[in-house]
Amino acid sequence: MAIKFILPTTLVTLLLSQGAAFAQEAAVAEAALSPTLQRLLFLAAALVFLSIAFVMGRNRATAMRNTVAMMHSLPGFHGAVAVQWGALGAFAGVIAHAITGYPMGMLGAVIFAVALALMGVAYALTTIKPDFRARTFTERSVMAFLILCSLVAVLTTVGIVASLVFETAHFFQLYPASEFFFSTVWNPKFGGGSSLGIWPLIWGTLYVSAIALIVAVPIGLMSAVYLAEYASPRVRSWAKPAIEILAGIPTIVYGLFALITVGPLLRDYFAQPMGLGDSSSSVMTAGLVMGIMVIPFVSSLSDDIINAVPQSLRDGSLGLGATPSETVRKVVLPAALPGIVGAVLLAASRAIGETMIVVMGAGAAAKLSLNPFEAMTTVTVKIVSQLTGDTEFASPETLVAFALGLTLFTLTLGLNIVALVIVRKYREQYE
Amino acid sequence: MKASSLLTQDPRTKKRNSAEKRFRGLGLTAIVIALAMLVWLLISIVTAGSPAFRQAFLTFPVLVDQTIVDKAGTRDPALLSAVTTLGYGKLLANSLRAEIAAKGIDLGDLKPKEIAQMISEESAATLRDLVLADPSLIGTTIPFTALASGRIDGFYKGRVTMETAALDKNTSPAQLILADRLLDADILSVKFNTGFVTMPDASDKRPEAAGLGIAVVGSFMMMLVVLLLSLPIGVAASIYLEEFAPKNRWTDLIEVNIANLAAVPSIVYGILGLAIFINFAGLPQSAPIVGGMVLTLMTLPRIIIPTRAALKAVPPSIRDAALGVGASKLQTVFHHVLPLAMPGILTGMIIGLAQALGESAPLLLIGMVAFVRDFPGGLFDPATALPVQVYSWTTRGDPGFVERASGAIIVLLIFLVVMNATAIYLRRKFERRW
Amino acid sequence: MKDMNMETRVLIQPNKIEARNVQVYYGDNHAIKDVDVDILDKTVTAFIGPSGCGKSTFLRCLNRMNDTIASCRVEGLIKIEGEDINDPRVDPVQLRAKVGMVFQKPNPFPKSIYDNVAYGPKIHGLTKNKAELDEVVESCLRRAALWGEVKDRLSAPGTSLSGGQQQRLCIARAIATSPEVLLMDEPCSALDPIATAQVEELIDDLRSQFSVVIVTHSMQQAARVSQRTAFFHLGYVVEYGETSQIFTNPKDPRTESYITGRIG
Structure with missing residues (x-):
């Protein structure tokens, strides 16, 4: 039990230190890579990271299941929860930097996002308990995603109307509407x-x-x-x-x-x-x-x-x-x-x-x-x-x-x- | 009245029956007209476009003359690249004249400059790239296949005749006569033109070298973006609306909204893309990523509608069975309903992609109509798209581009036929009647 | 006394329709087998039998409505007043003007009440002017016992009427072409008891002028309105005769089982 708890924690620390080292190397390599390749690498790294988070969450839940009589959710759902927190952390990190205009530079943003993602995963791992309703949690997130997607259609309409109306108003400031009509x-x-x-x-x-x-x-x-x-x-x-x-x-x-x-x-x-x-x-x-x-x-x-x-x-x-x-x-x-x-x-x-x-x-x-x-x-x-x-x-x-x-x-x-x-x-x- | 026999038609019935025949004939005529228009359209495009797949080439040995391309003889890359395509054009012209002399072909009264005019300027650039990549070629004689100029090419496709050549400052009847002699001597040949689908676009004066390469790559990239974005978003939105959404004013609004978006003119999506993606978000013009996103927004409602129909076609008994064994609503949908609806969803997806592939109006506004010579390395590099390439070719002066544009349409139509055939095949194969 | 009167009338009526050895196929399905039936003039003939026994199919043969179903094939001889209706020279349009039809579900056109009734006379050119047409419409609505209810709203859509009224409108529409035979395919199955009683009364009234053939699920209805009854079973006509005889003294055991409620 103790070993099984220590293992993931060590892994996290290891990842953190490795991540920082990787980021330094990446800064050196950045100049040599095309932007497209950088993006692809970033995506691949994110995928690998989230897969690891999933496996860690699932393994931990599996281990716990062997010791207790009954768990509410299957281990896979606990893994999914870890993925969600990790992704949320990374996403929050990226967005926070994107809207503040990269105050710490590209590299700082990456490190910040990675750190937030790791914190997310670490938090998720602590939630793994027999009575934690990981399935319900996951289903709620999926539901939120579904609703978000169905709103894309509405957002498209809003986007169309907003851009047309905004620029048209701009036009009528420069040119009289009566002339136009x-x-x-x-x-x-x-x-x-x-x-x-x-x-x-x-x-x-x-x-x-x-x-x-x-x-x-x-x-x-x-x-x-x-x-x-x-x-x-x-x-x-x-x-x-x-x-x-x-x-x-x-x-x-x-x-x-x-x-x-x-x-x-x-x-x-x-x-x-x-x-x-x-x-x-x-x-x-x-x-x-x-x-x-x-x-x-x-x-x-x-x-x-x-x-x-x-x-x-x-x-x-x-x-x-x-x-x-x-x-x-x-x-x-x-x-x-x-x-x-x-x-x-x-x-x-x-x-x-x-x-x-x-x-x-x-x-x-x-x-x-x-x-x-x-x-x-x-x-x-x-x-x-x-x-x-x-x-x-x-x-x-x-x-x-x-x-x-x-x-x-x-x-x-x-x-x-x-x-x-x-x-x-x-x-x-x-x- | 009572005495009337059923075996003879009274005059009124005869009149009514001939009205019946006329009406029926009218309906048949309408169908025949519609189909005749389709056939006329296809025949006209195929006849105009098929010559684009054949091309006149000039094959002759080229002496890479050191006195022209490397006067200093140092093989210094800086000096080598200072020699422009004009120099290489001279190289080609000299070699062609030498070959003509060697084969003992009668030149007529053509001046050297007029002979040079028969070779496409594009080939000089090709030769230059070849030599710069491998300077050891300098001083040697290499076999080389050059593109014939657009007018010579047009002569073998019926676009240029002796009469038009007489009025044309870019060619002359004497050149055409020489071209025929070169054809007999196997220097000139008319072959299948793979370059048409692999080469990049060429400038206004060189229709013979213009190819679809970048447009094909650009279209492919955009389709990739559309697929990756619209499949998850479209399926997720459909699942929500069909399986979970409560029936209230909000979901009703979303439904009406989607139905209307599907009928919004495509050019409006171009305006949206220009205003939001390029002006507001600062994404680059002419980039496949922007084109892909614009087409995604346009395609989404057209995908959601068939996807919802496919989900609806899965009978409720399947859902009841899964819920009955204790699956959650979400598990029911993802484990049972979605797999059963998948063929229908894929069919709708492919048809949506095919529509997106043929769409041009919104792409004009986000700069996909620009002249691009370099193959894009990623989604953010400038590229063009197949239908837009057709449009930009039609705006050019040289009549050779009309043939290219029609040829590009044949390529586009082949892609569409393949996609739609796949969709029909999927539908036939997996069609299930509950 | 009434029975007596009816029987004598039946006996003196000539054959309006003679059907001999009629076979109907839907694709490979043999739906009507060896049917021989004579329909008398100015008589109500009822076709009864369990669902799917072919009574409606046979009814639709009599004005060639089966022509509109692509997979349907009719063999055998059907004569109206001695003329074979399946003769290639016969125009189904003329035939159907002579042999009108009322359907199971009331199917008024989405037009005004007036236009519904005037439809037949208009297409067949039966009236010379508006006044004549008005007269025909009024008399048909009166015969269909609907005039009193609709005379003030002839321009209202036919679909705005109640179910029973709609069916009577359809009957008015059918008799407006002055047919000689009226085919009715379960005309009361979609109606409530009161509307049914009204339509049955109307059928009895129509007998004075037309030969009426009615398909019905209800044996009581057959007994109430018809003089002659044919019992269909599995595509065959098992028994055909005077209604009173069929119901009181059936000759075939299958008829008896059906009437007593053991099959059907």
Whole structure:
């Protein structure tokens, strides 16, 4: 018993002295190692350290179990407790230094963290007692970790909103909000005196999205109707995934398709012969290609929604002598309408937020024009062009991107929420 | 009315039946259009991109002339590295002319400078690196395979013709005629181009040398970051929400939040990354670690949704059985529910990774579009990514880059097909109906 | 006296539907075997039998609703007024206009009460103008004993009615296409006793105009509303005859066991 108690204590002291010596050597070696390698080494050392802590905790608990009648938790849980305290110590050490700006230098920080970690482990070892609920303790920590992870989603939203709002406020200090919201001229200049009115961009965005929906909604909806009501199971089993491939293709591929195939085609066979312009990037190019991309968003969700319409309604209609198409048009689609509206709204939000297709297909000129064969630009294109390259976060020309981002975020969020609410209500109706 | 027979169709029924046929035809047409678009898209990209995998090379012996690369003859590294690629270009041009003369090929009226123009400037740099690494090569004649210039390369891919060459100051019909003679003499050859996937990007004037190497490495690093971050976080969040979360306003908020995050435009995540990771936390631009973290935030909600579905698909009877033998709730989840849900979780994970791999818009904002020539040594070094490389190539002037961009898309699509096929295979193999 | 009257009526009615040697398969499952049944005009015929005996399946053969199930295959001869309904020249749309159907669960369309009833006449073009349509809707709702309850809210959605009202609405909807045969697949199984009594009364009333075939789980219901009864068991028609005879003096021991509650 005594020996078993002394052993870990000696080990700790040994580790402490060894750790200090190692740290000195490390300081010498530091200059020779690349930062990446240093980080990897640090990680590996931490892992080894925690494994040792685990083994020590477990062995100690195992030893105790042999001497007492009954322990609340299995030895492994006591080992886990040692790991938690050790990790907590190390983490606290690192964080304390990181936020105070490394007052003792990199090396001091490492030593400090190691010392705290060792103290943590040492404390954990003293807690090992028959009635200590190590399992409950561990489970609580795991639970805390699970909750923390589920909060990442919330933090992401907070981060998005905070960064957008903060920088937008910054922008409005440098540039009048009224100009941004009411001016119809977009003309950023890099010496000051820019006009940054959002309307040409909103117009381009809505124009492209409208064309996309005009392409995607009929095709997507009719495909969904055919798949849900007419197609044999065999046709359905390959046609549905085949259409969904369209949704899995990265948008950069559509962008390139717009740039090298659709754009020149539209210019050579439509725009130039009709005298409507000679630009290969145009609202029509981006809208058509985006429409193709959006087809599966309409068709998949509509297909689900049409399938959710109870069979009894179809039977009722067919039983009265309606043809299948009459059943679809007069019973199934009206019953599915709210869900389909939700699907279309989601597709619209997708189209409004799409970036690569418009960057490569729509052009960069901010214009308020009705000619679909003219190059126009969208909110997303301007976010990209204002924020790539050398970005200096003091000029309104750069910061305007955040105001554009906030506009885009609000617009798509609104559409999404409305769509989700509609779809959810619809599903509940038939449950 | 009563007298009507079932065996004959009345006119109204005939009309209704033809409306039926039209409607049905309309549905079929819609599907055919959608699939035709898919096929058109793929064919157009593959035709434009497949030439990127073939490349014109010039193979000839090169005399590493001491009078050009080491005038002093001292082999002093400092003096050696003072010789620029221009000098090595001259070396290549001289050797090529010597080879042409040796094989007795008719030069036409080409000037030496025009012959030099047929060799890619990139090859001079390659040769320079070779000689600097091994100065003993100086004075010897070594076999060398140089890249043909972009225009000569384009000639063998149909991009450059005699007519366009006549108008082009970078090449001339005479050069193309000579190239054909070199082809006959086996000096010029068109071969499979491994460099396209291994070499780094090249500058604006050298499309023939541009490769995807750094983009592939960068994308791989980012996928590693996404995997290491989003798998534990995504699974942990899903377990909490699906198995433990009480049903109250807070968890409802988290759920709505996740559903909405999955539909937030990807570019917004780019803004977030720029503001938080680069401006606020001071992490380097163009680094795979930042790209990986941005893509993780974007992918997380898209992973949590299928993961929760997989957990939900495990029947309650399994949980009851484990709880019944005295396991704690957490043990039940980790010992029984999670292993059974794993195939579904992995499938969702792979599909999420595939989406992240193809994503480009947020990466543009955090500087992954920069021109990078050196392979990254770690997650904090500058790199590019496959889809972003495609975009930056399309913004360049030389038409040779369009072919490269399309070729890069083929590489990207191959990765995606492999990943999705794996996901489908996993789903088929482990699919379980309870 | 009433019984006497009914029997004579039954005897003088011609055959509306003749089914001979009908077989139905679901994939490999042989669900209906060698069924021969004659359905008389202006008569209520009840199909009874334990669950899964095929009575609903056979009912759905009579207006070819089984066509909508991909794995289902029907063989044998079914004639309505001497015409084979499975003849390739027969359009199921016309057939179903002639042979209406009411389903187990009330299934009003998510439309107004008026539009529910007007649906059939509209698609079949039975009325020339709005006034005629109004008339048809009103008379069908009256026949379905629903007019009094809904006349003030014809534009309310059909789904807002109670279960019994919904089922009567579905019956009104079915008779609005002026069918000659009305098939009812357990029309009262989802209804409470009061609503059931109302629907049964309605069925008895409908007999004056239509030939009604009703599938039911309840023997009491069969005894109450039908004149003729067929007993289905394991896909066969075990016994078919006058309702009074089936219930008081069954010829087959299986019928007797079922009626006395030993199988089912």
